[in-house]
Amino acid sequence: MQRRHFLWTPPALALGAAASPVLAAPSIISSQSPILPRKGKGPRIVICGGGWGGMTAARYLRELIPNSDVVLLERNATFWSGPMSNKWLVDIVGTDFVNRDMLHPANQYGYTLLQTEVNGFERDKKLVRTAHGLIEYDFLILSGGIRNDYEAWFGNDQRAIEYTRTHFPNAYIPNQEMLSLKQKVKNFKGGTLVMTLPPPPHRCPPSPYERACLIAWHIKKNKIPGKIVILDPKPKIAPIGVGYQQAFEELYADIITHVPNAGVKEVDPFNKQIKTAAGDFKFDDAILMPPHQAADMVWKADLIGKDPATGKPTGWADMHNRLFHAKSDDRVYFVGDLMGAISPQFGHYPKSGHVANYIGKIVAQNIAERVAGKEVVARLPDNLCYMMVNGEPQEEISVKFEYEVDASGQVNQTQIDMDVRTPDLVKEDFDWINGKFRDFLGT
Ligand SMILES: Cc1cc2nc3c(=O)[nH]c(=O)nc-3n(C[C@H](O)[C@H](O)[C@H](O)COP(=O)(O)OP(=O)(O)OC[C@H]3O[C@@H](n4cnc5c(N)ncnc54)[C@H](O)[C@@H]3O)c2cc1C
Numbered sequence: 001m002q003r004r005h006f007l008w009t010p011p012a013l014a015l016g017a018a019a020s021p022v023l024a025a026p027s028i029i030s031s032q033s034p035i036l037p038r039k040g041k042g043p044r045i046v047i048c049g050g051g052w053g054g055m056t057a058a059r060y061l062r063e064l065i066p067n068s069d070v071v072l073l074e075r076n077a078t079f080w081s082g083p084m085s086n087k088w089l090v091d092i093v094g095t096d097f098v099n100r101d102m103l104h105p106a107n108q109y110g111y112t113l114l115q116t117e118v119n120g121f122e123r124d125k126k127l128v129r130t131a132h133g134l135i136e137y138d139f140l141i142l143s144g145g146i147r148n149d150y151e152a153w154f155g156n157d158q159r160a161i162e163y164t165r166t167h168f169p170n171a172y173i174p175n176q177e178m179l180s181l182k183q184k185v186k187n188f189k190g191g192t193l194v195m196t197l198p199p200p201p202h203r204c205p206p207s208p209y210e211r212a213c214l215i216a217w218h219i220k221k222n223k224i225p226g227k228i229v230i231l232d233p234k235p236k237i238a239p240i241g242v243g244y245q246q247a248f249e250e251l252y253a254d255i256i257t258h259v260p261n262a263g264v265k266e267v268d269p270f271n272k273q274i275k276t277a278a279g280d281f282k283f284d285d286a287i288l289m290p291p292h293q294a295a296d297m298v299w300k301a302d303l304i305g306k307d308p309a310t311g312k313p314t315g316w317a318d319m320h321n322r323l324f325h326a327k328s329d330d331r332v333y334f335v336g337d338l339m340g341a342i343s344p345q346f347g348h349y350p351k352s353g354h355v356a357n358y359i360g361k362i363v364a365q366n367i368a369e370r371v372a373g374k375e376v377v378a379r380l381p382d383n384l385c386y387m388m389v390n391g392e393p394q395e396e397i398s399v400k401f402e403y404e405v406d407a408s409g410q411v412n413q414t415q416i417d418m419d420v421r422t423p424d425l426v427k428e429d430f431d432w433i434n435g436k437f438r439d440f441l442g443t
Pocket residue numbers: 048049050051052053054073074075076080081082083084085086116117118119143144145146171172173174203204207211295296297335336337338351352353354355356384385386
């Protein structure tokens with residue numbers, strides 16, 4: 001499928017050239033006039049969010065459009081990774097697998113990295129509002145990942161939200177919260193540890209079960225008198241349901257209880273109680289995951305989709321399902337977990353680092369085609385996730401998703417579960433992560 005877009009034309013007024021690829025915070029801040037002078041005469045592409053998707057887009061934009069002025073805006077000082085983080089929680093891998101320097105790739109690929117908070121947008125003027133001031137763009141990429149929708153549980157009760165976030169962190173948004181969770185696992189001396197799973201679509205569907213397996217392995221290895229109760233809103237484990245069920249029964253029968261159809265109705269974090277559709281539960285400790293939604297930046301850009309039947313927000317970006325730009329603004333692209341639904345057959349692409357990396361590349365190609373005045377080619381990703389279920393011996397299961405377009409133009413998904421746990425998949429997993437890190441973190 002191909003589609004022609006408006007051509008990109010150079011801005012009439014470029015503000016001059018800047019020298020350094022990596023930018024320190026400017027010392028004089030004006031909220032009125034744009035900061036960051038343009039570099040060169042090429043298009044300015046601003047990427048909001050320097051995770052798996054945003055860093056990939058930054059690299060490939062610089063390579064595909066050599067005169068482009070690519071600016072990556074990220075709130076964290078360093079890169080944090082979700083993939084491998086469950087293994088890191090129980091010391092199977094070191095910190096290098098979850099936390100990396102971001103200046104190195106910015107220098108290697110030649111984009112500008114600004115550590116700042118993205119606060120909003122003036123899309124009519126093609127401006128991003130940041131904590132450091134306004135930044136102009138010709139194309140904008142939103143790649144901010146997800147937000148935790150604690151409001152679905154607590155409404156506007158900020159005390160309950162803050163208490164839950166600080167006492168029962170889930171670390172599904174990779175940042176310093178991962179350190180708190182690791183500390184929690186280390187300090188767990190026994191009792192019932194409850195894990196709530198969000199309803200679909202959510203970030204990395206198989207990974208909460210991997211986390212349960214690896215914490216159970218840690219409990220078993222250290223002879224901790226603890227149990228894990230997984231409160232799952234789904235009727236059965238998915239994906240790789242058979243592989244996980246076997247791991248739960250064969251490796252952790254005395255430790256893991258999986259409760260299906262356990263959609264959360266009420267959470268009382270202060271008294272450690274949860275009411276679900278499958279009954280009420282008390283806990284000694286917990287990893288509490290509320291529903292996921294697109295990152296705040298998509299809401300601030302006023303680009304959240306609406307359910308055609310109810311008119312209510314879908315919670316995810318309102319986008320062209322093959323070309324990844326906003327339906328109402330083709331200068332704005334979406335990359336990664338914040339993306340909206342793709343197909344009536346399967347809903348969303350899996351919210352995975354693999355897909356975020358793939359779409360980051362595709363969006364860079366699409367913008368490069370537009371800048372060159374070429375037809376834009378609609379491309380498809382694939383997906384691959386490896387999940388460790390046993391720490392000794394190390395064994396993994398995996399799931400692969402393939403996509404194709406049918407005669408009516410609908411994208412269809414084929415899912416291939418590898419349910420038999422093997423050490424071979426562990427090797428593939430490490431090859432996969434090293435390859436991906438090389439791809440967007442540089443060499
Ligand atoms: C425990 C766990 C295990 C996982 N395992 C796997 C796996 O094995 N394989 C796999 O493929 N995927 C896995 N994932 C999923 C993967 O982490 C995500 O799908 C991936 O990170 C999505 O990339 P992204 O770029 O959309 O978001 P992110 O990587 O989260 O990047 C978003 C970035 O935007 C920044 N940001 C957000 N808002 C702002 C703002 N307002 N201003 C400035 N910066 C902002 C954030 O700080 C962040 O750095 C796992 C995730 C978790 C939590």
